Amino acid sequence: MTGTDQRDGTGEAGAPDAAATASEPARRWWHWRRLTHGRLRPAVGAAVVGALLGGAGVAWQAEAGPFASTSACWGALSDDDVAELFDGKRDIETSDVPVTSDHITSEGPSGVCRLKSPRGMRITARVHQLDTRFGGARDKWADEYLSARMTPLGDGLLGMASDTRAWLAIPEGCIGRAPEDEGPMVIDMETGWTSYRDEADPGERARLTGALIRLVNGYLAEQGCEGEVADPADRLPAPARFRDEKPDAICGIEGLRLPDGREIDKYNRPMVTAGEGPVRTCDRDVLFGHPRLRLLTVEDPRLSTLYRGLRYSGGPKVVAAGGAQGAGFVQEDVGFFQAECQTGDVTFLIRSEGTARAADIRALLPRYVTAEAKRVGCGDLRIKLPG
Secondary structure, three states, rough: OOOOOOOOOOOOOOOOOHHHHHOOOOOOEEOOOOOOOOOOOOOOOHHHHOOOOOOOOOOOOOOOOOHHOOOEOOOEEEEHHHHHHHHOOOOOOOOEEEOOOOOOOOOEEEEEEEOOOOOOOOEEEEEEEEEOOOOOOOOOOHHHOOOOOEOOOOOOEEEEEEEEEEEEEOOHHHOOOOOOOOEEEEEEEOOOOOOOOOEEEEEHHHHHHHHHHHHHHHHHHHOOOOOOOOOHHOOOOOOOEEEEOOOOOOOOOOOHHHHHHHOOOOOOOOOEEOOOEEEEEEEEEEEEEEEEEEEEEOHHHHHHHHHHHHHHHOOOOOEOOOOOOOOEEEEOOOEEEEEEEEOEEHHHHHHHHEOOOHHHHHHHHHHHHHHHHHHHOOOOOOEOOOO
């Protein structure tokens, strides 16, 4: 983190190796307004055992378990860990809301930890289950935590990180897998303000990732799970950057072009997710911290669950050709299709800010779905738009 404790701009899964290793200042965010209609794989083996969450309530307290001597975020972060997040400063105010599970609400465990510097910087960590009713915490979570600036953690981990955001789904080998219609439980961290600078700072990204891993390991230990998740920070690819593109390869996808032979704007270059992971996001025409157009492929079925409700949303229906299974729709500001692939549900989504890109969405969506379906192993998937 920088010594000035400031950020600029606005709001912004896998092999079993990792599991086997062990397993406010006001900010703006791009809210996709019209979506409000309603793999650390379990390869932990015998080395990882634990209890399923149960009882009327489970609390992860700062003074309990193996982390009793540590100081922050439910006892999982030491004084040194906190200081590392704040450029060595040790006058950081900390507060926790214990992680509890209330079976009456059936929304899974939840808790909040806040770290605040007297110089203005703050970090918030949360334990919560992703909300499947509104595309992930009423779209806000997906808007920020699936952006193109986020780098997949890899190594079998269902998570991503940048220099201002980081998240990781709790490994399933010990606590059990969520039902098919429920979102995964995650721990995420955010630094308040975020940025669409050309490149995320690798050092700050590594520090945030390391702290996130300690929180996840602390939670697993409290649940009686043996072993730890290995920190992937030193193995992450270089952060994504804004990049040049060819007129017939929008977002780097061959054959994807704007309608009517329109030329691309070379001054509004796209940013595309770097590395293999649960999503591939292309953010285009980024202005004041958010993209005017986003092309998103959600490859991991556990994240695609967040968008399942959109299959029943209003709007002219998109159908698959040739017997392929799936459903979708197209409106003036969104094109959506969720395919039933061999690996599970895969989601393809194109969104614009406002309705001025309606023709672009209709032109891009069919080719985008076909190209991305081939890339992720869904086969020859073709869709038909309504007239």
